Amino acid sequence: EVVTNFSRSNQTVGSGSVDMIISVLQGASAVCQAAAVPLLCRYSIPTCDPAFDIPVYQPICRRDCEIVRDFICPEPWQIMLQLLSLVNFGVIDQPDCEPLRDASAGDAPMCISTLDGGEIPIQLQTGDSCYSGRGRGYNGTIAVTQSGRECQPWGSSGPHQHLLEFGNYLELQGGHNYCRNPGGRGERPWCFTTDRSVRWEYCDVPQCDLGPTCQIYTGEICRTNGSIGMDLLFIDTSVAEQSEYEAAMILFEETISNFEEQCQSRFWELLCISNFPSCDLSYPTPRPRQLCRGYCEEISRVCANDLARLSSFSNVLVHDPVVIPDCSQLPEANGGDNPECWQPITLPTFQEQSVAMCYNASDRGQAYNGRVGVTETGKVCQAWDIQVPHAHPITSLFRRYLEGHNYCRNPEGRGERPWCYTADPSTRWEYCNIPLCASATATDDPEYLKYVYIIVPIVSGVLLVLVAVILVCICCHWQHTNRKERFPAEKDAGERYSHPIMPLNLKYSDAKGSPNPLYALSPLPLQEHIEYDGVQLPEYPRESIIYIRDLGQGHFGM
Numbered sequence: 001e002v003v004t005n006f007s008r009s010n011q012t013v014g015s016g017s018v019d020m021i022i023s024v025l026q027g028a029s030a031v032c033q034a035a036a037v038p039l040l041c042r043y044s045i046p047t048c049d050p051a052f053d054i055p056v057y058q059p060i061c062r063r064d065c066e067i068v069r070d071f072i073c074p075e076p077w078q079i080m081l082q083l084l085s086l087v088n089f090g091v092i093d094q095p096d097c098e099p100l101r102d103a104s105a106g107d108a109p110m111c112i113s114t115l116d117g118g119e120i121p122i123q124l125q126t127g128d129s130c131y132s133g134r135g136r137g138y139n140g141t142i143a144v145t146q147s148g149r150e151c152q153p154w155g156s157s158g159p160h161q162h163l164l165e166f167g168n169y170l171e172l173q174g175g176h177n178y179c180r181n182p183g184g185r186g187e188r189p190w191c192f193t194t195d196r197s198v199r200w201e202y203c204d205v206p207q208c209d210l211g212p213t214c215q216i217y218t219g220e221i222c223r224t225n226g227s228i229g230m231d232l233l234f235i236d237t238s239v240a241e242q243s244e245y246e247a248a249m250i251l252f253e254e255t256i257s258n259f260e261e262q263c264q265s266r267f268w269e270l271l272c273i274s275n276f277p278s279c280d281l282s283y284p285t286p287r288p289r290q291l292c293r294g295y296c297e298e299i300s301r302v303c304a305n306d307l308a309r310l311s312s313f314s315n316v317l318v319h320d321p322v323v324i325p326d327c328s329q330l331p332e333a334n335g336g337d338n339p340e341c342w343q344p345i346t347l348p349t350f351q352e353q354s355v356a357m358c359y360n361a362s363d364r365g366q367a368y369n370g371r372v373g374v375t376e377t378g379k380v381c382q383a384w385d386i387q388v389p390h391a392h393p394i395t396s397l398f399r400r401y402l403e404g405h406n407y408c409r410n411p412e413g414r415g416e417r418p419w420c421y422t423a424d425p426s427t428r429w430e431y432c433n434i435p436l437c438a439s440a441t442a443t444d445d446p447e448y449l450k451y452v453y454i455i456v457p458i459v460s461g462v463l464l465v466l467v468a469v470i471l472v473c474i475c476c477h478w479q480h481t482n483r484k485e486r487f488p489a490e491k492d493a494g495e496r497y498s499h500p501i502m503p504l505n506l507k508y509s510d511a512k513g514s515p516n517p518l519y520a521l522s523p524l525p526l527q528e529h530i531e532y533d534g535v536q537l538p539e540y541p542r543e544s545i546i547y548i549r550d551l552g553q554g555h556f557g558m
Helices: 011-027 030-044 062-072 074-087 221-225 242-250 253-257 261-275 293-302 304-315 446-486 517-521
Strands: 190-192 200-202 212-216 232-236 419-421 429-431
Touching: 011 030, 011 074, 030 062, 030 074, 062 074, 221 242, 221 261, 232 242, 242 261, 253 261, 261 293, 261 304, 293 304
Parallel strands: none
Antiparallel strands: 190 200, 212 232, 419 429
């Protein structure tokens, strides 16, 4: 049964709006469609909660909504919101994750999860004597709550009705009433009780010894800032619990907010992936999937100053489990090596419309879209979408170009050239025998380009300096030549001072009666002596004045 608000619409109109929303997802990936369609249906036409006698709808769980919105279908989600804002006409609400409630064991109304069911990963299975993490892998036979109340069988609808279906939660099958934590909804194993006045309670199941575990992320800060989504996380409880990491991580918020804007998101990713690494599902026991060394070194290089500040800040915290990774201790990305490291997903640009027959060295074959599905030794490639015979994290969830085939690829440039996991259980992965494109030259070689980027700036700098020196020399030569043309060379010192000394006769310069130029140019009559109030003033001896040439107007303002 579903809840319909007839004051706004009816099921027919509401279903039509849902169909319109789903049509937006037709171009999305298969993973997006599989996750988003049931969630949108449950959101738009919610199920009635049988725990109530009046119509009360069962909301979807907030975590499911956020994962679909932020990780699985980010672009289709935005397109859907834009479409609803234009043509919805108030029939159904735009999907909004914020008001939704988090899953909390058996609380009513119970939120519905479309993502947390299915088979329990082997890394979560802890046996029948104790539980670890949130206890989803516990399969013991305790059937009494911590207060001593008997558990209600999961398949029974009385005395408490619920919608935890066997088809979604395999751990509830078998008609038993043992304590479980379906989908990790609670903090630890629990059950509905046979007491009508108490709907549910946690069970008194002992916790396993502290040590490595795989857990579902239940925090907020790294989902918001650090790209932590729906993966199982590796937590070593002998060091700290997930809640302790979360509390310590919050202390970094103010400090990181003062970093350069381009580095803030990278730091969060560095911290979250390092301290909340995903579990490596290639192993049957909990192991972390570490950062790739190259990505760590890139962040350290680009944000060196802020990283130093962050390291200094973390050192002053007492008993802080959060660590800053040492890049030198991290593994290199190399094809499908196990354990496989983590680095951001980058989507290649397939510029060629036709199927490629070769790969380019410039991108190490990341944009190769050919159809070779055999390794260089003749082994058939394992399809990227499946986890048999080799479990791996390089899936098509965020890499649509890996969807539905087993062709050789090089996701994120992890290998030197296109490769694949093999269908041979004894060989995890191999490179493929794909030829290098004939158009590739030495200039496609990254090593060649590295030297070009170093040598070209140096040579260019030297040439610029030489050109500048030559220009300076030309200018100096031009100025010197121009001066010689404007002012002919003066005589040497001996000739310069060989002019006769002016006589005391001021009107004539020599005995021949030549006019004295100083007298002729003087605006006032020259006198033998200059006096002021009867006192003779000192002056330069006239007989020592030597006439060389007329300065003329323009030299000294005359």
